[in-house]
Amino acid sequence: MDTQALKDSWHLVSRSGDQVPLYFYSVLFLMNPDVRDMFPVSMARQRDRLVGALGQVVSNVDQVEEVVPFLQQLGRDHRKFAVTAAHYPAVGQALLATLEHFLGERWTPALAHDWTQAYNLVAQVMVEASNEAAKVSPPWWEAEIIGQETRTLGIAVIRARLNYQYPFRPGQSASISYSMRPRIWRFYSFANAPRQDNTIDLHVRMVDGGALSSALVMGARRGDVLRVGAAVGERLTLAPDVTGDLLMIAGGTGLAPLKALVEQIAFEGPSRRVDLVVGARTSRDLYDLEALGKMAAEHPWLNVVPVVSHDPFYRGTRGYAVDVALQGWRGQHVFVCGSEEMVQATNGRLLDAGVPSEQIHFDEFTSDRGRES
Numbered sequence: 001m002d003t004q005a006l007k008d009s010w011h012l013v014s015r016s017g018d019q020v021p022l023y024f025y026s027v028l029f030l031m032n033p034d035v036r037d038m039f040p041v042s043m044a045r046q047r048d049r050l051v052g053a054l055g056q057v058v059s060n061v062d063q064v065e066e067v068v069p070f071l072q073q074l075g076r077d078h079r080k081f082a083v084t085a086a087h088y089p090a091v092g093q094a095l096l097a098t099l100e101h102f103l104g105e106r107w108t109p110a111l112a113h114d115w116t117q118a119y120n121l122v123a124q125v126m127v128e129a130s131n132e133a134a135k136v137s138p139p140w141w142e143a144e145i146i147g148q149e150t151r152t153l154g155i156a157v158i159r160a161r162l163n164y165q166y167p168f169r170p171g172q173s174a175s176i177s178y179s180m181r182p183r184i185w186r187f188y189s190f191a192n193a194p195r196q197d198n199t200i201d202l203h204v205r206m207v208d209g210g211a212l213s214s215a216l217v218m219g220a221r222r223g224d225v226l227r228v229g230a231a232v233g234e235r236l237t238l239a240p241d242v243t244g245d246l247l248m249i250a251g252g253t254g255l256a257p258l259k260a261l262v263e264q265i266a267f268e269g270p271s272r273r274v275d276l277v278v279g280a281r282t283s284r285d286l287y288d289l290e291a292l293g294k295m296a297a298e299h300p301w302l303n304v305v306p307v308v309s310h311d312p313f314y315r316g317t318r319g320y321a322v323d324v325a326l327q328g329w330r331g332q333h334v335f336v337c338g339s340e341e342m343v344q345a346t347n348g349r350l351l352d353a354g355v356p357s358e359q360i361h362f363d364e365f366t367s368d369r370g371r372e373s
């Protein structure tokens with residue numbers, strides 16, 4: 001297989017931007033009207049999620065060994081869209097038709113052969129993982145909302161009870177959808193360690209134009225039902241080799257998974273000191289201070305430092321969370337969670353200050369990244 005040709009051809013095709021998913025979905029839905037129902041009602045304002053990933057993953061098939069765990073997770077997680085093995089040929093066909101359309105004369109039988117093989121390989125890994133998962137877990141769980149508190153303009157804390165046993169670890173996230181906005185799925189982190197009563201807390205920030213986050217913040221009511229995909233993400237969990245004291249830096253609702261880690265440490269019996277620096281633009285955005293204050297009062301090993309960056313009248317500590325955190329860094333592992341921009345900026349500052357990269361923990365799936373566009 002000529003994998004360079006796959007990459008080059010995908011590079012060429014992606015230059016056509018939004019035209020590519022538009023064409024792909026037209027072919028897919030025209031040839032397979034039954035799969036239309038799996039996708040959000042309005043695709044117009046939907047940032048493409050599937051097509052870009054398809055081209056990227058399939059054209060990098062030479063590194064398939066490295067991405068097998070990711071593909072397996074993706075395959076297992078696709079069960080939440082009600083995807084079965086029978087749907088894969090349809091998506092493969094639409095992908096090939098799209099490539100042919102945008103590549104014109106460059107679309108040769110040899111290239112068609114290689115794309116087909118590469119797609120089949122990726123699809124096989126996903127289908128096998130999905131079949132294995134079907135033996136042990138449901139495609140999604142349901143969770144009834146039992147509490148919704150609007151904490152400040154645009155941020156709500158939602159408590160929901162899962163319908164049955166749900167395995168997850170503090171620091172993980174899951175794809176969530178809401179009955180009022182069917183078929184729109186976004187990732188949120190759990191803000192708590194697993195509880196006996198099967199409840200979970202989600203910190204939801206309303207994103208501009210985000211159909212799901214707006215519905216959850218503005219409209220979620222007790223009794224409404226969420227769908228919850230399997231828990232994913234390892235990078236913000238507490239691995240056994242992460243010993244000693246911890247420094248945590250939260251931006252906005254990126255607090256959620258860090259709070260879950262604090263709960264885990266409390267359950268396991270405190271063996272380390274935790275400094276949790278909670279950053280926000282204004283004091284109003286420090287939406288969980290009351291709960292954090294209670295935790296700090298209960299646990300002498302926990303130090304919570306709220307920091308506000310854009311409020312000259314704030315009486316507490318002002319500045320960026322990372323700068324305040326660095327003043328107290330004593331060689332600990334650092335956990336960072338917040339918006340993409342906040343995580344990038346924070347990591348840059350930590351590295352510049354000499355924090356070794358293997359001691360910086362952050363995740364791609366965070367609350368603030370329940371992005372919608």
Ligand code: HEM
Pocket residue numbers: 035038039040046047048049050053054057074077078081083087088089091119122123126175183184185
């Ligand atoms: C090699 C095969 C495939 C790959 C690499 C792939 C990859 C992805 C990725 C990375 C996402 C975004 C993650 C997410 O929203 O959870 C996604 C979304 C999705 N995929 Fe797949 N997928 C594949 C096959 C399929 C098939 C066969 C179907 C069934 C028709 C399907 C249906 C969907 C749907 C409905 C979404 C959500 C789209 C949206 O919200 O706009 N995928 N896929």
